[in-house]
Amino acid sequence: GAAGQTVFYAPALKAWLNVFMPFGSNDVMFQVGGAPSGPWSAPVKAMTTAGGTANNYALFGHPEYARRDGLVQYLSYFHPDSGEQRLVRLTFAAGT
Secondary structure (H helix, E strand, O other), rough: OOOOEEEEEEEHHOOOEEEEOOOOOOOEEEEOOOOOOOOOOOOOEEEEEOOOOOOEEEEEEEEOOEEEOEEEEEEEEEEEEOOOEEEEEEEEOOOO
């Protein structure tokens, strides 16, 4: 990812997650895999963050704050226009 990504295990998904924000994009992407090194699924767009004159970057997952056995994940990213570190919640559907 663009200056950041996180790989962690999500028990409810029975898979490893790779969360990242591609360079030059405000899109939050994820992939799933059977091991921390992959192989990985094709990237899936989870959401688009609110942008500005510059693209957001430095997306990191925080599995230490996960809820519902990993179905609810919290991610942070840097918003350069405001200088804020922003937090978003990503919720996966059970059985996916």
